[in-house]
Amino acid sequence: xxxxxxxxxxxxxxxxxxxxxxxxxxxxxxxxxxxxxxxxxxxxxxxxxxxxxxxxxxxxxxxxxxxxxxxxxxxxxxxxxxxxxxxxxxxxxxxxxxxxxxxxxxxxxxxxxxxxxxxxxxxxxxxxxxxxxxxxxxxxxxxxxxxxxxxxxxxxxxxxxxxxxxxxxxxx
Numbered sequence: 001x002x003x004x005x006x007x008x009x010x011x012x013x014x015x016x017x018x019x020x021x022x023x024x025x026x027x028x029x030x031x032x033x034x035x036x037x038x039x040x041x042x043x044x045x046x047x048x049x050x051x052x053x054x055x056x057x058x059x060x061x062x063x064x065x066x067x068x069x070x071x072x073x074x075x076x077x078x079x080x081x082x083x084x085x086x087x088x089x090x091x092x093x094x095x096x097x098x099x100x101x102x103x104x105x106x107x108x109x110x111x112x113x114x115x116x117x118x119x120x121x122x123x124x125x126x127x128x129x130x131x132x133x134x135x136x137x138x139x140x141x142x143x144x145x146x147x148x149x150x151x152x153x154x155x156x157x158x159x160x161x162x163x164x165x166x167x168x169x170x171x172x
Contacts (some may be wrong), residue, residue: 012037072126102160
């Protein structure tokens with residue numbers, strides 16, 4: 001009986017230690033399976049092709065990706081700052097530490113709701129370095145509802161990163 005009691009202790013103590021370490025790690029790590037399940041069940045609406053948000057990066061990481069190439073496929077997670085009020089054919093999204101990035105939609109196959117400013121989005125597609133002409137900048141400014149004075153003040157082409165999304169997921 002004593003030998004079986006000692007054998008039981010040898011089995012239980014290491015198991016209890018492993019369990020305690022796992023629980024401590026889960027408490028420190030917000031990406032536990034439970035939190036992933038909550039994020040997965042958060043209501044979303046998808047426009048265009050289905051988006052897989054698990055590999056999403058921040059928009060601030062795009063300039064680094066484009067340092068040695070003209071374009072890159074990516075999945076981006078960020079917040080909407082502005083949407084085309086004419087028909088939802090583009091949106092501007094937050095890029096930490098930089099100017100907002102303009103996102104259009106592949107082949108104009110879909111448009112965004114005009115009331116999603118401030119919402120979190122995840123989108124997939126291709127980012128590329130671009131130079132936006134004066135005419136295009138003025139057109140976008142007009143779509144955004146800027147004043148005639150603001151539109152007339154646009155006089156130079158502008159280097160930017162543009163994104164063509166094949167799908168967008170909007171968190172509700």
